[in-house]
Amino acid sequence: MNCRTLVATALLLSACAPVPKQAEAPPPAPPPPTADQQFEALAARYLRELPEQSPVNATGLGDHRLDGKLDDVSAEGWQAKVVFDELYLAALEPLDLSQLSRANQVDALLLKQSLSSDRWRIQTLESWRWDPLIYTRIAGSSINDLLAREFAPLPERFANIGARLEEMPRFLAQVREVLVPARVPKIHAETATRQNSGLINLLDGEITRQAATLPAADQEKLKASIAKARSALSQHQIWLEKRLTPEAKGEFRLGETLYDRKLELALFSPLTRQQIREQAEAELAATHAAMYEISRTVLKGKRSAPPLPDKPRDDQRLRAIKAALELAYAERPKRDGVLDAARATLSDATNFVREKQIVTLPTEPLEIIEMPEINQGVALAYCDSPGPLDRGQKTFYAVSPIPKNWTRAQTNSFLREYNSRSIHNLTIHEAMPGHYLQLAHANRYPSTLRRVLASGPFIEGWAVYTEKVMVDAGYLDGDPLMRLIQLKWYVRTIVNALLDQAVHVDGMSREAAMKLMMDSGFQEEREAAGKWTRAQLTSAQLPVYFVGAREHAALRAEAEQRAGTAFDLKDYHDKVLSFGSPPVRFVRQLLFDLPIE
Numbered sequence: 001m002n003c004r005t006l007v008a009t010a011l012l013l014s015a016c017a018p019v020p021k022q023a024e025a026p027p028p029a030p031p032p033p034t035a036d037q038q039f040e041a042l043a044a045r046y047l048r049e050l051p052e053q054s055p056v057n058a059t060g061l062g063d064h065r066l067d068g069k070l071d072d073v074s075a076e077g078w079q080a081k082v083v084f085d086e087l088y089l090a091a092l093e094p095l096d097l098s099q100l101s102r103a104n105q106v107d108a109l110l111l112k113q114s115l116s117s118d119r120w121r122i123q124t125l126e127s128w129r130w131d132p133l134i135y136t137r138i139a140g141s142s143i144n145d146l147l148a149r150e151f152a153p154l155p156e157r158f159a160n161i162g163a164r165l166e167e168m169p170r171f172l173a174q175v176r177e178v179l180v181p182a183r184v185p186k187i188h189a190e191t192a193t194r195q196n197s198g199l200i201n202l203l204d205g206e207i208t209r210q211a212a213t214l215p216a217a218d219q220e221k222l223k224a225s226i227a228k229a230r231s232a233l234s235q236h237q238i239w240l241e242k243r244l245t246p247e248a249k250g251e252f253r254l255g256e257t258l259y260d261r262k263l264e265l266a267l268f269s270p271l272t273r274q275q276i277r278e279q280a281e282a283e284l285a286a287t288h289a290a291m292y293e294i295s296r297t298v299l300k301g302k303r304s305a306p307p308l309p310d311k312p313r314d315d316q317r318l319r320a321i322k323a324a325l326e327l328a329y330a331e332r333p334k335r336d337g338v339l340d341a342a343r344a345t346l347s348d349a350t351n352f353v354r355e356k357q358i359v360t361l362p363t364e365p366l367e368i369i370e371m372p373e374i375n376q377g378v379a380l381a382y383c384d385s386p387g388p389l390d391r392g393q394k395t396f397y398a399v400s401p402i403p404k405n406w407t408r409a410q411t412n413s414f415l416r417e418y419n420s421r422s423i424h425n426l427t428i429h430e431a432m433p434g435h436y437l438q439l440a441h442a443n444r445y446p447s448t449l450r451r452v453l454a455s456g457p458f459i460e461g462w463a464v465y466t467e468k469v470m471v472d473a474g475y476l477d478g479d480p481l482m483r484l485i486q487l488k489w490y491v492r493t494i495v496n497a498l499l500d501q502a503v504h505v506d507g508m509s510r511e512a513a514m515k516l517m518m519d520s521g522f523q524e525e526r527e528a529a530g531k532w533t534r535a536q537l538t539s540a541q542l543p544v545y546f547v548g549a550r551e552h553a554a555l556r557a558e559a560e561q562r563a564g565t566a567f568d569l570k571d572y573h574d575k576v577l578s579f580g581s582p583p584v585r586f587v588r589q590l591l592f593d594l595p596i597e
Helices: 003-016 035-053 055-061 075-092 102-125 133-148 154-178 186-211 216-247 256-267 273-299 314-329 338-356 408-417 420-430 435-442 448-452 456-472 480-504 510-520 525-537 543-566 569-577 584-591
Strands: 366-370 381-384 395-399
Touching: 035 055, 035 075, 035 102, 035 448, 055 133, 075 102, 075 154, 102 256, 102 448, 102 584, 133 154, 133 186, 154 186, 154 216, 186 216, 186 525, 256 273, 256 456, 256 480, 256 543, 273 314, 273 480, 273 543, 314 480, 338 366, 338 395, 338 420, 338 456, 381 420, 381 435, 395 420, 395 435, 408 525, 420 435, 420 456, 420 480, 435 456, 435 569, 456 480, 456 543, 456 584, 480 510, 480 525, 480 543, 510 525, 543 569, 543 584, 569 584
Parallel strands: 366 395
Antiparallel strands: 381 395
């Protein structure tokens, strides 16, 4: 075989031989997650883990995974909440907020603020050591939120009520362990005692009545749980009455340092206490002047009218306003008619909003109810909207009945304050187009985190703002006494802001507080007395109405100035409500495409 033949044979054999398999190239590495993806994953994890920190609060939000659990309120449980807060604050730290979408920038700031606030309340304010109302609220909500909302069949909800009642002895034992009687203010102890009694009545009343509709086997199991919880609550009642209340020596006033920090966290605003006072005092003077002009109109020609000079002294102005208000007080509901009056005003307000095209009406159900006894003692009325995770559930507009033990004089004082026009204003604030409407819009916002981390100043400010919107639009046929009552309610909002800091920082006495509310605020004795109680039980909450209302008014004025003749009120309101319930300053930045700061 010659060389040429050898070469040819070699080539042939080479062609027939299997080709060595080459290693496959590794797939390209996935791109690193974007800042938005990182934040959204963090937010999702936070929302998954949040119910463990408070199963009762989770039920209120509409997360029903832990409806059969009661909160751990031991000292270790509170410390675990701090660890949770710090874990997520640390996770937020490396995120570059400037790389987030504008919506996520807002949500990230809201989350950081919420975590910081919670940590401060537990570590520095330590309200869990001295405020028993934290625990009566948890205990009451643990049952009432499962009873009131029909998010699941009744037997399923009662199974979870039973499970929570089984845990009530453990929960109440923890409460007695962590509360320090000497640090508890007496007003807090007394209010907690009444509310705990209301929870016992809830078990004996509504819970027992509805339990009778369950299958026999379920009834027996639930009755055992009710008996167990009732025994624990009765023992706790004795402790509240015989131990906590007599030993309660705590100071309800926060003092300057704690108050200023709590106010800063509540408002999420750069406004200082001193600036709020200056703004409130100026607004009070301007509102008194406006009320005086209306008073001159409605009192003109009346024999009993006081002097109505063009340039009145302060005492003349206040006397004229009080005389004009008497005309409104003459029309008021009966002692047992406040709830029915509220129901009637809801129809009027709804029809007016629709007719005047003020804002898009929601379709979510709304029911006006008598306030549950466990929630009575702090405010006359409230709006209880479904949690942001509960879709299609009822909103409850709750109105407190007049206490049965009130004298005729006390009842008359209350009904003068909550006269027929005031009931209209109350319904505007709590329901239409106030809290019910706004929160129904907010619960449609796509970000679950935004819906969970709602801003108090936005929510309360909107409700106050809408009172003026309705009167400006001619509600009740432009009745000047309705305008006067609306301004009286606004004066109450202003006085609330002044009262809160005067009580908690300046040491204002009950006598001085009552004088401020009754003279400058035109409030009746029963309303002022109730507000004095509220000012002792809460702090840095009363100013959010005034601050939020001024922020909404300023935003509206800026929007009108920017839009000029193209401004449309309904479009503006719908757009403002489309962002959920973040602080108003964030709404401004989103609305006008400004940097998120």
